Amino acid sequence: MEAVIGLFVLMLGVSHSVETYCDGTQNGAQCYGPLGGTVVLQLMNNASEIHKYQWLKKNTVILEGGMNISLSNRLEKRSSFTPSSGTFRINKLSRTDAGEYRLITFDSNGTQLENRALRLTIQAPVSSVLLDSECLSQGEMKVSCSSQGADSPQYSWTLDNHALTDSELLSGNTETNSITLKQHVSGKLVCSVKNKVSRVLKEVQISTCGVGTYCDGRQNGAQCYGPMGGTVVLQLMTKASARHRYQWLNKTALIMYVRRNIILSNRLEKRSSFTPSSGTFRINKLSRTDAGEYRLITFDSDGTHLENRALQLTIQAPVSSVLLVPECLSQGEMKVSCSSQGADSPQYSWTLDNHALTDSELLSANTETNSITLKQHVSGKLVCSVKNKVSRVLKEVQISTCGFIFINCTTHTHTVMLISCTLTDSQTAH
Numbered sequence: 001m002e003a004v005i006g007l008f009v010l011m012l013g014v015s016h017s018v019e020t021y022c023d024g025t026q027n028g029a030q031c032y033g034p035l036g037g038t039v040v041l042q043l044m045n046n047a048s049e050i051h052k053y054q055w056l057k058k059n060t061v062i063l064e065g066g067m068n069i070s071l072s073n074r075l076e077k078r079s080s081f082t083p084s085s086g087t088f089r090i091n092k093l094s095r096t097d098a099g100e101y102r103l104i105t106f107d108s109n110g111t112q113l114e115n116r117a118l119r120l121t122i123q124a125p126v127s128s129v130l131l132d133s134e135c136l137s138q139g140e141m142k143v144s145c146s147s148q149g150a151d152s153p154q155y156s157w158t159l160d161n162h163a164l165t166d167s168e169l170l171s172g173n174t175e176t177n178s179i180t181l182k183q184h185v186s187g188k189l190v191c192s193v194k195n196k197v198s199r200v201l202k203e204v205q206i207s208t209c210g211v212g213t214y215c216d217g218r219q220n221g222a223q224c225y226g227p228m229g230g231t232v233v234l235q236l237m238t239k240a241s242a243r244h245r246y247q248w249l250n251k252t253a254l255i256m257y258v259r260r261n262i263i264l265s266n267r268l269e270k271r272s273s274f275t276p277s278s279g280t281f282r283i284n285k286l287s288r289t290d291a292g293e294y295r296l297i298t299f300d301s302d303g304t305h306l307e308n309r310a311l312q313l314t315i316q317a318p319v320s321s322v323l324l325v326p327e328c329l330s331q332g333e334m335k336v337s338c339s340s341q342g343a344d345s346p347q348y349s350w351t352l353d354n355h356a357l358t359d360s361e362l363l364s365a366n367t368e369t370n371s372i373t374l375k376q377h378v379s380g381k382l383v384c385s386v387k388n389k390v391s392r393v394l395k396e397v398q399i400s401t402c403g404f405i406f407i408n409c410t411t412h413t414h415t416v417m418l419i420s421c422t423l424t425d426s427q428t429a430h
């Protein structure tokens with residue numbers, strides 16, 4: 001299946017010269033510096049008041065100074081120490097800068113006052129991030145995020161600015177660099193790659209994977225459905241026989257003619273393909289004008305008429321966006337409406353916490369209309385499913401009991417609507 005993925009990819013927050021800061025005033029501080037970049041280490045609060053201090057790596061004194069001692073710095077060429085702020089800034093970090101450092105301070109009698117350790121780890125920052133997506137056979141979408149060269153990259157994902165939910169994620173947890181999204185998930189997907197020294201976000205606008213349907217048309221009178229704009233795979237025969245000739249026609253024209261497994265003509269050539277070995281005819285970019293009755297007429301090698309089978313193809317606009325709107329009624333009941341745009345013949349069904357709604361929860365409407373009223377005090381994860389013959393979209397909302405007004409609601413109306421609210425007394429809400 002082709003990915004209908006689009007198309008604009010943004011790279012956010014790429015920093016070319018990376019700089020990190022680390023507070024090293026506590027013994028045992030863990031600091032991270034970017035390879036090739038700069039680290040600012042807070043070694044002490046104010047060096048001007050310390051009689052004598054030494055900063056060492058193993059037995060090598062890197063930095064030495066004090067009240068009456070002139071400052072010496074082994075890394076002079078690529079670093080600077082600011083006594084009044086106690087910060088040591090090291091540029092052009094390399095892997096050899098990593099290791100354990102110690103700060104030792106002395107009083108005027110030469111007595112050691114402090115001896116503090118700091119571990120510096122050098123990490124290659126996240127530079128380029130690659131986001132790749134691929135449609136799987138059932139319309140799921142596999143998305144991989146990869147970064148080059150970064151040390152210990154950690155991955156996380158958001159869709160339309162919220163964490164991925166179980167209703168969107170098919171496999172892969174959100175901490176791996178490759179996830180599989182369920183069918184019909186769309187929106188702004190962001191992969192964040194970070195390590196201790198950097199973070200890069202990469203964004204891609206995803207559309208559902210080319211919606212497709214399959215129909216077994218091997219029986220005379222088969223009813224097939226294809227998604228508008230999508231693909232239908234019609235099983236015309238089990239396997240084309242090289243000894244036969246086939247004609248595939250609609251009411252007014254010969255669409256395709258196959259002889260000895262060679263396609264001699266195909267009017268829909270640009271957007272269709274016939275695979276003799278599997279007997280399937282695949283039509284892409286379906287439009288309403290593709291609807292109608294088709295016939296397959298088969299002849300054997302000496303022209304004897306073998307079969308004449310009809311197939312009815314119906315084109316439906318798939319379910320795209322679904323809107324789920326809860327509303328509190330005066331007695332604390334909750335009315336929830338589910339609506340979809342553009343889909344042909346949508347059918348609605350509901351579940352609450354993964355089970356069908358029961359009489360003790362449902363006040364009115366049945367589960368096949370697109371609006372229901374729930375009794376008072378019903379709460380849980382309510383899911384509206386909208387489907388037709390070519391597609392299905394689920395939308396989920398976490399409902400709390402009514403009798404409160406929902407304010408400060410955060411709604412993410414894309415695939416999932418979450419409501420996280422502050423509650424106060426009142427009768428109505430929406």
Ligand SMILES: *[C@@H]1O[C@H](CO)[C@@H](O)[C@H](O)[C@H]1NC(C)=O
Pocket residue numbers: 067068
């Ligand atoms: C250190 O400096 C202080 C003033 O900053 C001065 O009074 C003292 O004599 C100096 N001590 C030594 C050993 O140089």
Ligand SMILES: *[C@@H]1O[C@H](CO)[C@@H](O)[C@H](O)[C@H]1NC(C)=O
Pocket residue numbers: 046047048049084085
């Ligand atoms: C550091 O100490 C010196 C001497 O006590 C003082 O003059 C200076 O203002 C201090 N610096 C800061 C940043 O506190």
Ligand SMILES: *[C@@H]1O[C@H](CO)[C@@H](O)[C@H](O)[C@H]1NC(C)=O
Pocket residue numbers: 107108109
């Ligand atoms: C240094 O040693 C002398 C004598 O033992 C003592 O009186 C003084 O307080 C010490 N100074 C510091 C800063 O500890």
Ligand SMILES: *[C@@H]1O[C@H](CO)[C@@H](O)[C@H](O)[C@H]1NC(C)=O
Pocket residue numbers: 250251252253255267268289290291292
């Ligand atoms: C038959 O197929 C042709 C070619 O795709 C098309 O132009 C024509 O409108 C179709 N006729 C009917 C009745 O569907």
Ligand SMILES: *[C@@H]1O[C@H](CO)[C@@H](O)[C@H](O)[C@H]1NC(C)=O
Pocket residue numbers: 407408422
């Ligand atoms: C709504 O949220 C904003 C920002 O989080 C907060 O400042 C405000 O107090 C909230 N309003 C109420 C009524 O809770």
